[in-house]
Amino acid sequence: MNLEEVQSSTNIAYVVICAAMVMLMTPGLAFFYGGMVRVKSALNMLMMSFVSLGIVSVLWVLYGFSLTFSETSTSPILGNLDFIGFQDITVDQGELLAFAVFQLMFAILTPALMSGALADRVKFTGWVLFVVLWVTVVYFPVAHWVWAVDQGWLFNQGVIDFAGGTAVHINAGAGGLAAALVVGKRIGFKKDPMRPHNLPMVLLGAGLLWFGWFGFNAGSALSPNGTAAMMALNTQLATGAAILGWLIYERLRHGAFTTLGAASGAIAGLVAITPSGANVNPMGAILIGVLAGAVCAWAVSLKYKLGFDDSLDVVGVHLVGGVLGTLLVGFLATEGAGLEQFGKQALGAASVMAYSFVVTYLIALLVERTIGFRASEDEEVAGLDLAYHAETGYDFSQTGSGSVPVSAVPGAAGAAVTGEKKVDA
Amino acid sequence: MNLEEVQSSTNIAYVVICAAMVMLMTPGLAFFYGGMVRVKSALNMLMMSFVSLGIVSVLWVLYGFSLTFSETSTSPILGNLDFIGFQDITVDQGELLAFAVFQLMFAILTPALMSGALADRVKFTGWVLFVVLWVTVVYFPVAHWVWAVDQGWLFNQGVIDFAGGTAVHINAGAGGLAAALVVGKRIGFKKDPMRPHNLPMVLLGAGLLWFGWFGFNAGSALSPNGTAAMMALNTQLATGAAILGWLIYERLRHGAFTTLGAASGAIAGLVAITPSGANVNPMGAILIGVLAGAVCAWAVSLKYKLGFDDSLDVVGVHLVGGVLGTLLVGFLATEGAGLEQFGKQALGAASVMAYSFVVTYLIALLVERTIGFRASEDEEVAGLDLAYHAETGYDFSQTGSGSVPVSAVPGAAGAAVTGEKKVDA
Amino acid sequence: MNLEEVQSSTNIAYVVICAAMVMLMTPGLAFFYGGMVRVKSALNMLMMSFVSLGIVSVLWVLYGFSLTFSETSTSPILGNLDFIGFQDITVDQGELLAFAVFQLMFAILTPALMSGALADRVKFTGWVLFVVLWVTVVYFPVAHWVWAVDQGWLFNQGVIDFAGGTAVHINAGAGGLAAALVVGKRIGFKKDPMRPHNLPMVLLGAGLLWFGWFGFNAGSALSPNGTAAMMALNTQLATGAAILGWLIYERLRHGAFTTLGAASGAIAGLVAITPSGANVNPMGAILIGVLAGAVCAWAVSLKYKLGFDDSLDVVGVHLVGGVLGTLLVGFLATEGAGLEQFGKQALGAASVMAYSFVVTYLIALLVERTIGFRASEDEEVAGLDLAYHAETGYDFSQTGSGSVPVSAVPGAAGAAVTGEKKVDA
Amino acid sequence: MKLITAVIKPHRLDEVKDALQAFGVHGLTVSEATGYGRQRGHTEVYRGAEYTVDLVPKVRVEILTEDDDAEQIIDVVVKAARTGKIGDGKVWSLPVETTVRVRTGERGPDAL
Amino acid sequence: MKLITAVIKPHRLDEVKDALQAFGVHGLTVSEATGYGRQRGHTEVYRGAEYTVDLVPKVRVEILTEDDDAEQIIDVVVKAARTGKIGDGKVWSLPVETTVRVRTGERGPDAL
Amino acid sequence: MKLITAVIKPHRLDEVKDALQAFGVHGLTVSEATGYGRQRGHTEVYRGAEYTVDLVPKVRVEILTEDDDAEQIIDVVVKAARTGKIGDGKVWSLPVETTVRVRTGERGPDAL
Numbered sequence A, B, C: 001m002n003l004e005e006v007q008s009s010t011n012i013a014y015v016v017i018c019a020a021m022v023m024l025m026t027p028g029l030a031f032f033y034g035g036m037v038r039v040k041s042a043l044n045m046l047m048m049s050f051v052s053l054g055i056v057s058v059l060w061v062l063y064g065f066s067l068t069f070s071e072t073s074t075s076p077i078l079g080n081l082d083f084i085g086f087q088d089i090t091v092d093q094g095e096l097l098a099f100a101v102f103q104l105m106f107a108i109l110t111p112a113l114m115s116g117a118l119a120d121r122v123k124f125t126g127w128v129l130f131v132v133l134w135v136t137v138v139y140f141p142v143a144h145w146v147w148a149v150d151q152g153w154l155f156n157q158g159v160i161d162f163a164g165g166t167a168v169h170i171n172a173g174a175g176g177l178a179a180a181l182v183v184g185k186r187i188g189f190k191k192d193p194m195r196p197h198n199l200p201m202v203l204l205g206a207g208l209l210w211f212g213w214f215g216f217n218a219g220s221a222l223s224p225n226g227t228a229a230m231m232a233l234n235t236q237l238a239t240g241a242a243i244l245g246w247l248i249y250e251r252l253r254h255g256a257f258t259t260l261g262a263a264s265g266a267i268a269g270l271v272a273i274t275p276s277g278a279n280v281n282p283m284g285a286i287l288i289g290v291l292a293g294a295v296c297a298w299a300v301s302l303k304y305k306l307g308f309d310d311s312l313d314v315v316g317v318h319l320v321g322g323v324l325g326t327l328l329v330g331f332l333a334t335e336g337a338g339l340e341q342f343g344k345q346a347l348g349a350a351s352v353m354a355y356s357f358v359v360t361y362l363i364a365l366l367v368e369r370t371i372g373f374r375a376s377e378d379e380e381v382a383g384l385d386l387a388y389h390a391e392t393g394y395d396f397s398q399t400g401s402g403s404v405p406v407s408a409v410p411g412a413a414g415a416a417v418t419g420e421k422k423v424d425a
Numbered sequence D, E, F: 001m002k003l004i005t006a007v008i009k010p011h012r013l014d015e016v017k018d019a020l021q022a023f024g025v026h027g028l029t030v031s032e033a034t035g036y037g038r039q040r041g042h043t044e045v046y047r048g049a050e051y052t053v054d055l056v057p058k059v060r061v062e063i064l065t066e067d068d069d070a071e072q073i074i075d076v077v078v079k080a081a082r083t084g085k086i087g088d089g090k091v092w093s094l095p096v097e098t099t100v101r102v103r104t105g106e107r108g109p110d111a112l
């Protein structure tokens, strides 16, 4: 046992636990989004996130990790196939394994973020195909650009993106917008009220996201050091400040301090502080937070002004918050702030945004033209939960069976058994 | 300060935090199960888990830890009484203390797992007595067999059970089946619909379980090293793959991708990967996961075919998943895979299953014959929440008091105060 | 890299992750309290906690951390202004930064605890002002008294308060009582039923609090060592024992084992073990827990006997549990127990209680006399959610829009658009 | 036309529905209710405060029918809903003046 | 027999129940409703989208009674439910043709 | 006075409300219901157990009105609620004997 090994053990402990925390962000996101939609499609919203946990985990081992972080790639654009199937990675490479599971959680979360733009109106199978294509063609390359040390072209340009302002938030925000444009507006957009069916669930999601984000941001240091500690502090400060920013904007503009605003402000702050890492100081973090809260509070109204149905404000929060945070580092960085760094930041933001928007648009079109992306009108009106999941979110009825008499029917693959539920017998 | 002390400090940090994560699994389980039952017994379902947190914590200090992990025992069957009351353990033994609190969480979770087999129909006092007897007579010995290094007979046989495929999941699965047989079926089993009252709560439980399971699985390395990192990765991969396995089976067989299926698949994958640790590689973990998802999705229908009321599928998920995972290691282990290891795995699975089934059956009978285990028909029909907990899970009514006029009554120990609530005055 | 640096890295990992866990306690508290109130003010209850996350984060950087923990202060009463704005703290001071973010979470949680005493009846703006004043005038000084090593007067007296029995729980309990007296009783107190609207949410809150409390208690060691491990174990034991203590009391006194009792018992146990740290042994922790459970179960009835409306029992649980835990250490400490230590403990408890009660009373009066603290009768009857947050917690209706036809109205700053929702356009 | 309303125990809904279907009634409307009468509620306890909750969960079933079938339908419902214990509920009928099927505008018996 | 229906403010339910009990009515059925009339709802705001929610929560109380008591019961309800502010609600009565107690099959006044 | 009850599809509630308002009806009471008739429910699947859920969500709208307006109001409701697909629901009217405005005690037409 030597010093390096003990430090490595500490790093593994840190990164593994942070990975678990980031894992929890995807269920957290599911609740954050799920509480915001109408009850008839709440389960579908939850499932859009949960299925990403399934799909991306498998793709990551198959080729995702390799395409993103293969150590031997020489391409500024994409990794190579050396890590395919994790064939040669053994338990002796503890830090690499910890890094692999940590980064996997980012790859799971990013497509899930886009589901908010598509709430209540897409086919579940279409979404599954979309996620497969999107992580492959958009996420893995972009993450390589930004994070593959000494390899990715944005990394080499000196773009500061500590934990994912570009690769995660701008990427998901631009992609979400493109997909929402392809899929079209919800029936009743701008006309029907579509109020959140469960605001405490939204806050639960926000709370879990916030908790997990410490793993996301501070964990991105990969080794627990002063940078990690500063990032943890900055994460808390920006988030707290963004809650205040959003609430104050909302109170002035709409007359109430809303719960949804507090939750949204927290997320906006978390998004905006993500790129900076320990490159800003605590006062800088507060400034980033309060600006992100107020600007995103304003930005969520863009969808009504411009008429695109980004249902749960992926653009307003993730794209705008991500861009804001990415650009502000240019000016607020404790080292090297100035026009030059700002230029680099703008380059990073713009190139990820453009690439993600265009390619996602094409992917969404492809899904729509092949297996279909948009749900049918009847499915959408009745609610996607019944249409794709054959379930109802809640049953608080007195009868304990939904006041709904139930009788057996011919199932997909079974015989009818009238008068009682059909089981797999 | 020397190297060993710093490594020890790292280990303590790791194990203490993992212990907290495993603690959270029991509330997670409570939500996972609680969301699945009808509203009228939801609180009872939650309480069956929460009371285990109380009971087992106390028993652990009194004698549980000693019977399981006493360092000086020479018995292959049971520990001795050296650690009774933790009398001689001091703050100098940090790693031992961390291990004690970490393992305590496993002892809490395992009996709680069985509550799913007994949903909606057992007396709360009966359950309390059952948990006391069960951890004492079943869990502490079996955990000693499997995990007491160089002591337990299954450990000495070379059975691979990294984090609890046998001691936790097969144990709880077989015990749950036995108890369900003694207690009998819910009124209306196979006839009434008994749909989950809150599926988002089921997903919340699944999310918290998943998060905590990183502590459970990766934490079982006790020191953060390559094994821990590999286990963390494998945990994520098997779980993700199992979601896909379950959803695909369900879509083919029943025509829908259900939310309950996704949640159940995740748990099935977590269960099945538990025994392997870092003994399988990532592709092996994916294989274990996808098989666990599909097989368990099929196995939950056994209760209808065979006619036992394992209400929330403890058998279908924990017993079947646990056996599958335990056996598959025999073939998939990166070192020493083959028929011999398979034989050892089968021995471990079979002996735990047999012991747990028989002894649990007797314990359940004892409880039924003494203080009574099964609830009365009236209590069951009206719902256990009112019967044992004098509470109602939810009150979303406009009146804020349940549209229910309330007036005071003679309480257990108080005088009647007509027309208003009786308080402890 | 030297040994000290590696140990420092371990400490940072530990403290940063514990800080994240303590952060999660405030959302946990929000759910714990939020589930207990009537549905019409549930969001307001949640917001009272969430806004503390915003306010205190900002104040902490501005002056809070400096007033509490400035390293160069010579005052036994208050820190100095050396750390104002965190101006001179850099990433080289990793442990200090980690400590700062860790302690920030305590400063956020403590005022939030008081919100339970004020449920359903205070102006949101009044609460905001109250939190600002309270942390400044009460929390920062008191935390300095107790925790500023070699500076605070209670610290120098030798009062044992490992993780916050005095500074957090007695402080919040006494403050909550004072504020509740100023604000007055809820309309219908003692007459109307005010049953919890969502007990599973209460349990969710309790579960998250419990999880986070491992960070709170064990994390307070600041370095992972035997003390940390013992504290983690004791935390679990006292909490488990307190659940049993509360449930048994309740069963004997009121005839039922309630879910709310189990959740409340857990919190009572967590509160009571907080001051002891590793100063008691595991059997002592169990004793503290079981006493805390039973005594707090009795103490929550005081509000009906004495006629003050401490709505969610901040006094019964935090003040009584905090005093109990603080005093019991005097007798149960493994080193130096006895009358002398008991005297010190009593001094600590009494001085914090007296200071907090008096100063909080004045602050609450000030808020009431200036911008107003108590909500109007109409707002209270209709529910604070609509009055201050313009939201409804849940909408499970079939129409997906609350069976509530919705049409646009002139908003705070917009033009009327009849027949459809008004948006920010 | 008559409107028959039945306030019954929730767990008898299935039986009532089946019996009505067997009789030939092919439509009904159901809603949740609570009520009290001879049957009173239960006690709930929250942190030592004991409440009597008077109102017991019930289900309300409404059936529009032609005059001639009304008496028989009442009998069918009463029989299917009965458990013999207090709280079984009430059935009553009201005279209806007009009935319309929304989809077609048909009136009277054709609307059923 | 009459069926008296009252749509009232939720927080007056206790008073109405108590007043009816004092008067001698020992059974009633309650359900949740929303409504509007002179009293309109409130504004809600979700991420800057402002909604007017027109419908206000109400509670519906139904009482079956003999013809002779109907007028008095209406008065009792009206008095107990009144706050004097708009939105206090409406009470109306309908003629009932048959009433049956499910448990016993008793009809008419005996069914109450 | 008449009591007009409409059991309609939930997502037609807005249209019905708007149409009534346009017609001049300024009060109504709404509650949740489920029902079945020609339109049956859907299948749900939970861990391989398939259920047919017969009852379909509906909304019940009640309007008290003077006798003269009743027919027209029925027409307004029927028109606004119609989608032309099965399950559009039913509208019926009952004769009301007394109506009281709780706030003022006014009776009859003045109570509306």
Ligand SMILES: Nc1ncnc2c1ncn2[C@@H]1O[C@H](COP(=O)(O)OP(=O)(O)O)[C@@H](O)[C@H]1O
Pocket: D007, D034, D035, D036, D037, D038, D039, D040, D056, D058, D085, D086, D087, D088, D089, D090, E026, E027, E028, E029, E030, E062, E063, E064, E065, E101, E102, E103, E112
């Ligand atoms: N006078 C009444 N008016 C309206 N509903 C009533 C009346 N009396 C009883 N009910 C309804 O019938 C239900 C059962 O009545 P109850 O007297 O408890 O039982 P039973 O009819 O078997 O004697 C009550 O819960 C209530 O919903």
Ligand SMILES: Nc1ncnc2c1ncn2[C@@H]1O[C@H](COP(=O)(O)OP(=O)(O)O)[C@@H](O)[C@H]1O
Pocket: E007, E034, E035, E036, E037, E038, E039, E040, E056, E058, E085, E086, E087, E088, E089, E090, F026, F027, F028, F029, F030, F062, F063, F064, F065, F101, F102, F103, F112
């Ligand atoms: N014409 C009507 N038909 C049915 N219900 C009505 C009618 N008018 C009012 N209501 C019910 O009565 C409630 C109170 O009516 P409103 O006009 O607001 O107050 P008030 O009766 O005190 O003037 C409404 O919320 C609604 O539920």
Ligand SMILES: Nc1ncnc2c1ncn2[C@@H]1O[C@H](COP(=O)(O)OP(=O)(O)O)[C@@H](O)[C@H]1O
Pocket: D026, D027, D028, D029, D030, D062, D063, D064, D065, D101, D102, D103, D112, F007, F034, F035, F036, F037, F038, F039, F040, F056, F058, F085, F086, F087, F088, F089, F090
């Ligand atoms: N006989 C009946 N009595 C009471 N309600 C009925 C009756 N028949 C139908 N309904 C109600 O009307 C709704 C629509 O009826 P349905 O037969 O499905 O459609 P449609 O009227 O368009 O043919 C049902 O869901 C139910 O709520």
